[in-house]
Amino acid sequence: xxxxxxxxxxxVGTPWESLPQGALMRQGYxxxxxxxxxxxxxxxDSAMLTIKGKAVGLVRGEWEYAIPFTDAAELLALCEQPLIxxxxxxxxxxxxxxxxxxxxxxxxGLVVAEIELDSESQPFTKPxxxxxxxxxxxxxxxxxxxxxxxxRW
Amino acid sequence: xxxxxxxxxxxVGTPWESLPQGALMRQGYxxxxxxxxxxxxxxxDSAMLTIKGKAVGLVRGEWEYAIPFTDAAELLALCEQPLIxxxxxxxxxxxxxxxxxxxxxxxxGLVVAEIELDSESQPFTKPxxxxxxxxxxxxxxxxxxxxxxxxRW
Numbered sequence: 320x321x322x323x324x325x326x327x328x329x330x331v332g333t334p335w336e337s338l339p340q341g342a343l344m345r346q347g348y349x350x351x352x353x354x355x356x357x358x359x360x361x362x363x364d365s366a367m368l369t370i371k372g373k374a375v376g377l378v379r380g381e382w383e384y385a386i387p388f389t390d391a392a393e394l395l396a397l398c399e400q401p402l403i404x405x406x407x408x409x410x411x412x413x414x415x416x417x418x419x420x421x422x423x424x425x426x427x428g429l430v431v432a433e434i435e436l437d438s439e440s441q442p443f444t445k446p447x448x449x450x451x452x453x454x455x456x457x458x459x460x461x462x463x464x465x466x467x468x469x470x471r472w
Numbered sequence: 473x474x475x476x477x478x479x480x481x482x483x484v485g486t487p488w489e490s491l492p493q494g495a496l497m498r499q500g501y502x503x504x505x506x507x508x509x510x511x512x513x514x515x516x517d518s519a520m521l522t523i524k525g526k527a528v529g530l531v532r533g534e535w536e537y538a539i540p541f542t543d544a545a546e547l548l549a550l551c552e553q554p555l556i557x558x559x560x561x562x563x564x565x566x567x568x569x570x571x572x573x574x575x576x577x578x579x580x581g582l583v584v585a586e587i588e589l590d591s592e593s594q595p596f597t598k599p600x601x602x603x604x605x606x607x608x609x610x611x612x613x614x615x616x617x618x619x620x621x622x623x624r625w
Contacts, residue, residue, distance in 0.1 A: 320542075320543065320546045349503060349508060349510055349523065350502060350503040350510060355502060355550055357502055357503060357510050368521070368537070370502065370547060370550075372550055380546070380550075382539075382543050382546070382547060384521070384537055384539060386535075386537060389473075390473065390535050393473045393533070393535070394523060394535060397508055397523075397525055397533075
């Protein structure tokens with residue numbers, strides 16, 4: 320088990336526009352409950368099966384396995400539709416890696432930036448394009464964007 | 473994806489008693505719905521994560537991944553309790569492999585024999601200790617034995 324410690328923010332402006340096109344991620348959920356998630360994700364030609372436990376504060380247990388792309392394509396068909404689709408950009412700033420997700424489809428218009436930390440109290444510097452923190456707003460969980468997509472907020 | 477084509481029978485007598493102790497299987501379900509199952513299983517020191525789709529007749533899609541034993545032990549703790557526990561015996565008969573599951577815990581007293589086929593119409597010979605077919609009786613699905621264990625039938 321890895322521990323996922325993540326903070327999530329809204330994005331101000333369009334810091335990704337000067338970058339090469341981000342990787343298209345397509346992901347679905349075999350299970351999306353508040354205390355347990357089973358996610359299938361395709362990014363480019365690679366695919367992952369990920370299980371997440373219940374979050375305690377910022378910390379969440381995560382078990383992740385690379386799986387064959389063709390398996391993932393089949394498993395995505397088992398998931399609740401539509402899938403979550405987004406372009407992911409990775410932007411380095413002050414020795415930290417920010418992941419900027421630009422959603423499309425039913426979540427078009429939503430852009431969030433995430434940073435993975437080694438501990439809940441780890442300090443970091445925010446780039447100027449990082450806005451309001453939404454870590455604890457469950458609407459922004461990808462697993463909740465399925466049932467409550469951004470276009471309907 | 474593999475296709476799982478399986479028939480399940482009750483067992484008459486105790487054909488496993490003359491065999492060496494079977495492997496202890498401990499399994500739990502991250503998800504156990506009629507059309508989708510995510511199962512974690514430990515057998516000896518090996519562990520599998522298995523996803524099964526909806527059964528159509530005898531046929532069910534199955535995606536199976538070996539995972540580290542320590543991951544499986546952690547994931548079993550995420551599953552609904554108690555776990556399903558059983559001893560599995562593998563008995564060859566007429567060039568086919570029968571799996572005989574002798575349940576313990578809340579399902580003690582239940583013994584079933586399963587055979588995996590290459591097609592729904594594949595003929596096979598039943599050993600004399602193979603009794604009534606229960607393939608289509610959903611009470612015998614391991615994923616249902618959780619909520620309705622054999623001791624309460």
